[in-house]
Amino acid sequence: MTSSNERPSFAHRFARSLLGKPEVSIPDTTIQSAKVLMKDLTAIPEADWWKYAFSREPMNGRFTDTQRRDMYEKAMICGHKKAEECLAAYGNISPEQLARIMGMDVRFPHMPQSRSRILFAEFKEPDTIYVYQDGIEKGEALFSEKGVYEVLPEPIDLAQILIAHELFHVCELKDPTLWTKTYTVELWKLGWFVNRSPVAVLSEIAAMAFASRLNGLSFSAYVLDAFLAFGYSPIAGSALYDEMMQAAGRKPSLPDWKS
Numbered sequence: 001m002t003s004s005n006e007r008p009s010f011a012h013r014f015a016r017s018l019l020g021k022p023e024v025s026i027p028d029t030t031i032q033s034a035k036v037l038m039k040d041l042t043a044i045p046e047a048d049w050w051k052y053a054f055s056r057e058p059m060n061g062r063f064t065d066t067q068r069r070d071m072y073e074k075a076m077i078c079g080h081k082k083a084e085e086c087l088a089a090y091g092n093i094s095p096e097q098l099a100r101i102m103g104m105d106v107r108f109p110h111m112p113q114s115r116s117r118i119l120f121a122e123f124k125e126p127d128t129i130y131v132y133q134d135g136i137e138k139g140e141a142l143f144s145e146k147g148v149y150e151v152l153p154e155p156i157d158l159a160q161i162l163i164a165h166e167l168f169h170v171c172e173l174k175d176p177t178l179w180t181k182t183y184t185v186e187l188w189k190l191g192w193f194v195n196r197s198p199v200a201v202l203s204e205i206a207a208m209a210f211a212s213r214l215n216g217l218s219f220s221a222y223v224l225d226a227f228l229a230f231g232y233s234p235i236a237g238s239a240l241y242d243e244m245m246q247a248a249g250r251k252p253s254l255p256d257w258k259s
C-alpha cells in the first residue's frame, strides 16, 4: 500500500503494472542481472511453482497449502498429458506449426492495440493467436548479454513458448471435457443448494505445463513471466524473481555487483 501523499514515479507505477500485484513494494527490490535470474529460476523444479501460481488466483485465500499443491499438480498433469497427446499425434513440430494445423492464424504484431498494459501474447477467439514482437525483442536483447543464454539448461525460443501457452487455451475451447474446464470447488452450501465455481488459475498452470512439455523444457514456462518483464523493467523482473524464489522456498541470490 502507498500512502495518499506518496506519488510513485512512472517507472515504479509501470513496474508494478507488470507484476500483476499492485501492492508489491518496488523500492525494496534489489536489481538482479538477467543471467542470475535465468540461472536461478530455471533451476526450480516444475512442481515447486504452486505457491507462486496460486498467488495470482483471485480465490487464493480460500485454500490451504495442501489444496493448492494438489490442484497445481492435477493442472500440471493435465497440461503435460495434452502436450504428450499432441506430440504423439503430430510428431516433433513447432508449436507454431501445430497451431496452424489446428486452424489457428498466428500473427506477430509489434504491440497490442490497447496499450493500457503490457501483454506478451494472447488468444482471441475463435482462431487467432497474437505474439507481440516488442516483448520478444526485449527478451532476445537480454540474450545478447554475456552469459545469459549459456546458463539455460537447453536452448529456448521465446515466441514458441508463448504460442504453446496460448495453444493450450485453444485446446480448452475445443475440448470442454479437459480437466481444467470441468474442475470446480464448492463456494457455499445452503440446504440442498451447492454453489460451485471453477478455479481460474488452473488454466494458467496447465497452459504453462503444456508450453514447457511441448517445447521440451526441463523447467517451468513461468520463468518467462519474470524474464520478459525484466526486458521492459529490470526492477519489475527482479521483484518477480524475488517473489518466485521465495514462493519456491529458495533464497534469492545476491546481485552480481554485491557478490
Ligand SMILES: [Zn+2]
Residues within 6 Å of the ligand: 165, 166, 169, 203, 204, 207
Ligand atoms: Zn494463459
